[in-house]
Amino acid sequence: MTDQTPALRLDGIVKTFPGVRALDGVSFEVLPGECHALLGENGAGKSTLMKVLAGMHQPDEGRIFIEEQEVVLPTPLDAKAKGVVLIHQELSLAEEMTAAENIFLGELPRKRFGMVDWKTLFARAGEILKKLNCDFGPETKVSRLSIAKKQMVEIARALTVDAKAVIFDEPTASLTDAEKVVLFDIIRDLKADGVGIVYISHRMDEIFTISDRLSVLRDGAYRGTLVTAETDEDEVTRLMIGRSLDYSRNVQHAELGDIALEARNLSCDPLFRDVNFHVRQGEVLGFYGLVGAGRTEIAETLFGLRHPSSGQILLDREEVHVASPADAIARGISLVPESRKEQGLVLGMNCRDNMTLPQIGDLTAGPFVANGAEIAIYDQYRDRLEIKAPSWRSIVGNLSGGNQQKIVIGKWLAMKPRVLIVDEPTRGIDVGSKSEIHNLIRELARSGYAIIVISSEMPEVLHVSDRIVAMYQGRVMREFTSDEVTEDNLVQAISGIGGERAA
Amino acid sequence: MNNALTWLLRNPIWGFVLLIFVFFSVSNEFFFDPQNFKNILVQTSTIGLIALGMTLVMINGNIDLSVGATLALAASLAIDIQGWEVFASWGSWAILPGVLAGLLSGVLLGALNGFIVWKTGVDAFIVTLGAMLGVRGLVFIYTQEQSFFAMNFAYSDFGASSVGPLPTLAVLFLLFALITHLLLSRTVHGRNTYAVGGNREAAVNAGIRVGPHMLINFVIVGFFAALAGITLSTQMGASTPNLGREYELWTITAVVLGGTKLSGGSGTIIGTLGGVLAIGILRNGMNLMQVPAFYVLVILGTILIAVLFLDKQLTRRGKGELRT
Numbered sequence: 050m051t052d053q054t055p056a057l058r059l060d061g062i063v064k065t066f067p068g069v070r071a072l073d074g075v076s077f078e079v080l081p082g083e084c085h086a087l088l089g090e091n092g093a094g095k096s097t098l099m100k101v102l103a104g105m106h107q108p109d110e111g112r113i114f115i116e117e118q119e120v121v122l123p124t125p126l127d128a129k130a131k132g133v134v135l136i137h138q139e140l141s142l143a144e145e146m147t148a149a150e151n152i153f154l155g156e157l158p159r160k161r162f163g164m165v166d167w168k169t170l171f172a173r174a175g176e177i178l179k180k181l182n183c184d185f186g187p188e189t190k191v192s193r194l195s196i197a198k199k200q201m202v203e204i205a206r207a208l209t210v211d212a213k214a215v216i217f218d219e220p221t222a223s224l225t226d227a228e229k230v231v232l233f234d235i236i237r238d239l240k241a242d243g244v245g246i247v248y249i250s251h252r253m254d255e256i257f258t259i260s261d262r263l264s265v266l267r268d269g270a271y272r273g274t275l276v277t278a279e280t281d282e283d284e285v286t287r288l289m290i291g292r293s294l295d296y297s298r299n300v301q302h303a304e305l306g307d308i309a310l311e312a313r314n315l316s317c318d319p320l321f322r323d324v325n326f327h328v329r330q331g332e333v334l335g336f337y338g339l340v341g342a343g344r345t346e347i348a349e350t351l352f353g354l355r356h357p358s359s360g361q362i363l364l365d366r367e368e369v370h371v372a373s374p375a376d377a378i379a380r381g382i383s384l385v386p387e388s389r390k391e392q393g394l395v396l397g398m399n400c401r402d403n404m405t406l407p408q409i410g411d412l413t414a415g416p417f418v419a420n421g422a423e424i425a426i427y428d429q430y431r432d433r434l435e436i437k438a439p440s441w442r443s444i445v446g447n448l449s450g451g452n453q454q455k456i457v458i459g460k461w462l463a464m465k466p467r468v469l470i471v472d473e474p475t476r477g478i479d480v481g482s483k484s485e486i487h488n489l490i491r492e493l494a495r496s497g498y499a500i501i502v503i504s505s506e507m508p509e510v511l512h513v514s515d516r517i518v519a520m521y522q523g524r525v526m527r528e529f530t531s532d533e534v535t536e537d538n539l540v541q542a543i544s545g546i547g548g549e550r551a552a
Numbered sequence: 553m554n555n556a557l558t559w560l561l562r563n564p565i566w567g568f569v570l571l572i573f574v575f576f577s578v579s580n581e582f583f584f585d586p587q588n589f590k591n592i593l594v595q596t597s598t599i600g601l602i603a604l605g606m607t608l609v610m611i612n613g614n615i616d617l618s619v620g621a622t623l624a625l626a627a628s629l630a631i632d633i634q635g636w637e638v639f640a641s642w643g644s645w646a647i648l649p650g651v652l653a654g655l656l657s658g659v660l661l662g663a664l665n666g667f668i669v670w671k672t673g674v675d676a677f678i679v680t681l682g683a684m685l686g687v688r689g690l691v692f693i694y695t696q697e698q699s700f701f702a703m704n705f706a707y708s709d710f711g712a713s714s715v716g717p718l719p720t721l722a723v724l725f726l727l728f729a730l731i732t733h734l735l736l737s738r739t740v741h742g743r744n745t746y747a748v749g750g751n752r753e754a755a756v757n758a759g760i761r762v763g764p765h766m767l768i769n770f771v772i773v774g775f776f777a778a779l780a781g782i783t784l785s786t787q788m789g790a791s792t793p794n795l796g797r798e799y800e801l802w803t804i805t806a807v808v809l810g811g812t813k814l815s816g817g818s819g820t821i822i823g824t825l826g827g828v829l830a831i832g833i834l835r836n837g838m839n840l841m842q843v844p845a846f847y848v849l850v851i852l853g854t855i856l857i858a859v860l861f862l863d864k865q866l867t868r869r870g871k872g873e874l875r876t
Contacts, residue, residue, distance in 0.1 A: 354757075375759035384757065392757055395750035397817045406747055407758040409740050417738040460758075 054117050056081045056245030057102070057133060057214040062111035064097055071097040073269045074111070079214055079245035084236060086248045086256040086277070088289055089266035090479035095249050098266065099216055102247070103135035104128035115213060126155070132213035134206070136220060140199050142191050149174030149187035152205045177205045181235055197228035204235060214245040221255060222477065225340040233259050251479060252506075253282050265289055290481045305515075306330030308366060309499035310351070310382070310468045315360035320346040321523035323360070328468065328499045333490060335514030336503040338543045343523040344503045345387055348470045351501075352384040353377040364467070378407055381467035385457050385474065387503075389450075393457040396446035400438050401427040403445050404460045430459035434489065451482025458489070469493065470501045475509060487513050507536060521545040564863055565810050565826035569833065576837035583840055586717075593722035594787070596832035600725045600825070601780040602803045603810075604732040605773030607824045610807055611736075612769050613749040613816025614669065614676035618683035619777035619803060622661050623796035624691045626778035627785040630654035631700040634707065644706040655778045661687060662774020666767030684800065691793050699792040702785070711786030721783050728776070733821040745769065749816030805856055806831050811863065 055078040064072040072094050079085040089095045100106040102113070104122035112119055115131055122128040125135070142151050150157065152174045158166040174187035183201050191199060200220065207215050217236070221229050236246055236259055248260055256263055257277060265272040265288040272288050311327035321343030328334040336344040349355045351362060353371035361368050364380055371377045377384070386392035394403055405412060405423045412422045427441045434455040438448055445456055454474070461469060474490065475483040490513050494500050504510045510517055517529045519542035526542040560567050576583040602619050609616050633639075634650030642648075661683065668679045702708055713720045736742035747755045748762050756762055780799075785791045810827030812819025831852065838848045 352757075373759075373761070374757055375761060378759040386757055391751070392753045395747050395754050395817070397750045398746060402743060402746075406743075406755075406760075409743055413740060417734070418740055418743060 053080045055079060055114070056083075056116060057247075058114040058117070059098075059102070060112045060114070062098070062101055062108045062113075064101060064106060064108050071269050072101070072108070075266065075269075075271045076111075077264055077271070079247055081213070081243040081245050082240050083262065084240055084246040084248055084260045086250065086260035086263035087266065088250070088256065088263055088285065090289060090481055093266040093289075093479075094269040095266055096218075097269075099135065099218055099247075099249060102128070102133060102214075102216055104133070105135075129210055132211055133216070134210065134212050134214075135216045135218065136200075136203050136207060137218060140196070140203055142199055142202060144190075144192040146191060147187065148178065148185065148189050148191055148194070148202050148205070151191055151202050152177060152187070153209060154206070156209070173209075174205070177208050180208070180238075181205055182231070196223045197225070197231070200224070200232070201235075212239075212244050214247060215239060216247040216249070218249045219251065219477075220248075221250065221252065223340075227339070229255070251477070253285065253480075254508075256285075257282070286480060289479075305332055306497060306499075309364070310501075311363040311366070312347070312351075313361040313363065315347070315350065315362065316358050317346060317350050317355055318358045319523070320355075321520075324525050326518050326525065326528065328501055330467075330497050330499045331494055332515045333494045333500045333502055333513050335510040335517040336501065336520060337505075337507065337510045337517055337539060338520035340505060341522075342520040342543065344520055345472055348384055348472050348501070348503055351377070351382060351468075351470060353382075378464060378466075381465075383461035383464055383466035383469050385454075385461055385469070385471040387472040387476070389453055389457050393460075394445050394453060396444070398445060399442050400431075400436070400445055400448070400456055401441035403456055404430060404463060407460060407464055426463050430463055433462075434459050435485070449482070450478045451485070454478055454482070454486060455489075458486070462493070466498070468499045468501065470503070472503045473505065474502060474513075475504075475506070483509075507539065511536070511539075519543050563811065563820070563823050563826060565823055565830055565859070568859060569826050569830050572830065572833050572837065576833065576840070580837065580840050583837055588836065588840075590719050590722065592829075592832045592836045593725070594719045595836065596828050597721045597725035598780045598784045599799065599802050599806055599831065600828040601728060601776045601783065602773070602799065603806045603824050603828050604729055604821065605769070605776035606803045606807050607810070607812055607819055607821060608732070608736065608745055608769040609676075609773045610804075610812045610814065611745050611749045611816055611819045612766055613752070614766060614769070615680065615804065615814075616662075616665065616770065616773045616777075617677065617680040617800045618661065618665060618687055619773060619780075620796035620799035621684050621687035621691060622658050622774055622777040623781035623784065623799060624791070624793060625661070625687055625694070626654035626658050626781035627791035627795050628691055628695050628700055628793065629657055630782050631702050631707070631785055631791045632695075635700070635703055644704060647704060647707050651782055654782050655775060658774040658776075658778020658781070659771055660774070662771040662777075663767060665774070666770030669770070670763030670767055695791075695793045697793055699790055701790045705789075707786055708789030711783065711789070721787070724783065728779075729821060729825055732772075736821055741765075741768065746817060750818075802831065805852075809856065809859055 058078040060076050062072050062075045075094070075098060087095055087098070097106060101108050104125045104127050107123070113122060114120065115133065120131055122131065122133070143154065149170050153170055158169040160166045171187045178187055181201055181204060183198065185194065185198060191202060194202070220232060224232060239246060248256070250256055260277045262274055262276050263285065264274040265285065267289060275285065306329055308327045309330050312324055315324045316322045324347060326334065338344050346355060350357050351371065353373045353376050362371060363369070369380060371380065371382065390396060401423055404427050409418060412419050424441060436452050436455045436459065438452060445453060471490065474486050478486065487509065490500060490502060502510065502513055511534065515531055517534055517539065519526045519529065519539055521543055522545065526545065529539065582588060606616060606619065630650040630653065633653050634646045639646035639649060665680055665683055668674065669676050711721060715723045736745060744755065744760050744765055747758065747760060748765055752762060781796065784795065806827040807819070807824050808814065809830055810819065810823030810825070812823065834852060834855070835848060838851065
């Protein structure tokens, strides 16, 4: 393997931003037909390295080689022309155009007078989509595609050139498990064609599924390369964060209190139907299922963002009608939403203002907001959640994902809720912060909160939950206690096989 | 010194105000004169008052294009009603119902704009564009294309009066600027204004009732537009149906110059004050230098684009420094 010519090689790359040395002499190579994973916590320099590779940033020092030819990549177009293509984490497609137009955007085939050669365009795009086993045609409008299919279009874009190296940046962030399988097949096909793959991800299980080798960055410096087959999660985690992690099954149960929240035959057609569950004080109830199984919609219904079509919600054993989020908050129900940047935070606001946003109406002195009281609340939850921000004046958009999530959690804890719903508590958060947030959820339960955790990550659900509700296509398939649940029966339940309908 | 510099970086428009102030002081003998400063303040106060409300609406991520037409309606109502025969025996008190009716029209039109935006979800640009055309039509119907003149001289005397050394209209503007500044920077409503404009979904999730909140800001800008109509008509002692044409554009220009983003979420009254003054000083200074009016428009348009380009460069560099 080592005597092959690397498809792409970096040598001693240094990149500094004012005040920060983002990359400190990083070397890295990917061989043709190899999938080389790149790991590191948020801020470790993965994104910067990737942008250097794709021609979006220029390195201050160091050299880049494509097939051992030294190159300079002044723009992403140059990088693409030389065969290095980046598949963006955030999809950057023109929604109102067809798949074919998106695939050839910027290099549409032309006829005379600059007219678009539609025939060639659709034919060539169709070929590429067929190669990717896509079930939609090149003339489909992108806005009508699911996220997974949009990603296919993004990948198809990379295949319009003779790609030597393709960089995937967190490609599975918004994919379901089934869609992941398809993506991995495509990556394997690309490998078989001799393309080098750089695979950036937070998700350890994926890296072990798909990669041949992996390299770890920490604080902008290269920490080592391992052959995937010869290592394990523990070793990789130690390399990433400098210590190992406890990711065991949750066995310690807190002292359970009274039933805080109960749903009886709750339905919101057509999203979910006849859902029954309850959660006690001091308990963590996990919801596990595929994307689209109706978990988030249940949370939104409990929080007043949707109105149930039938069924009851009981809070402290009394039926309630939650009319709006404001109403839910007044009743002591809080929701940490699925997507903190879109739904949870005002990114341009500072830490304090974000944290006190839901209760600011009560923090007044005369006509004005009481500054001191606000800062006191921020300080209290900053200390309790160990939020690392330079000061309360820091703009939330500049914090790391983990600290942003802690601000959202702190915001709702400060409301002293009776029921805390957390949707995807650690999405897009690095490994170190993940375990902190898991510990926090357990600790909150111990101190008497009733907590509902919704997650797409099985280890997470197993780790934090006392009981687990498995959902499939809008229905509760089965409810497990943490003693009886296994990875196998959980997977079966959420795939709609073998699970008995819960009473 | 360091504080002053960071302040100036955050409010680059005040650096620009200082620059043109020095420029006109040096290059024109009539500019640096207390009487001229008073003129500038009075001339600015009309656009300035509207800009205060527009700042709130724009931080919300909305816009109000109907302010010029609202201004004309309020001015026409104020002057017409004070001349009604019912109030003939009221003496100078007859002005009061006129002014109140004018202000009320602004509040109601603002509420209507806000209500439509809230309930239909149609973009504020479209709703207030419709209002701009419709209200202007109402003004022509109401006035039958006539100008109104204030028969009571107390009305126009107010426009020319002073409080101590300062013109009353300037004092009124500065007072409302202070109140709006406190509203925006210190109250719950102000905080919610930033939250709704910064991330509407997060604001909803935090329990803020976004629709009623936006309605209040439309009411505020409607009130200020009506008030500006009244103060403008006291300066002229009259109202015309074409009063306030293009004022929505001048107001938006001033607010944007002051650093408020069209996309919402950021902006300050201090910045808006700078934007309003920048336009006021430029118009006044070029007028004194006898630059023909149409050239003034060309120069102002160029400056608007140049200042925003500069601002973009400055913030882009700021962001690059923060990214790690």
